[in-house]
Amino acid sequence: MEPTGYYRSLTRNMILTMILVSCTPLLLISAIIGYQFETSYREKVVAYLKELVQKHEQIIDGFLHEKLSNIGVMAFANDFEHLSNEDFLQHNLSSLQMAPTSPAPEYKQTYYIQFSWGLCGALNLSGVVAFNAIRACTGTM
Secondary structure (H helix, E strand, C coil): CCCHHHHHHHHHHHHHHHHHHHHHHHHHHHHHHHHHHHHHHHHHHHHHHHHHHHHHHHHHHHHHHHHHHHHHHHHHHHHHHHHCCCCHHHHHHHHHHHCCCCCCCCCCCCCEEEECCCCCCECCCCCCCEEEEEEECCCCC
């Protein structure tokens, strides 16, 4: 009776050893692949978020540059008396707030120019010319 218990114990130990030897590489490889996936996924998410923040930064910068250009044209086209008038400034503020903005996120540099026929305007890098038809650069209406 004693050899039967020994063989039963030996069989159990061999089966447990085979299961352990078979599953150990599987568990080790699974842990390594999981770690690599987490690292890679985290890097991709961080890169995507950085790109998203950069695009939003460019959109905000473009919007602010566009509004600064509008204010620059208004300051260039009007004299100090008009710019110190509260009603004039309030009217221009409301028109600037209602002015459509370009949805393009690219940076637009604006150059102020005076044309040979006397109209003021602003030329941005996209080639669009905006004329100030209200007054000429000379200060006449």
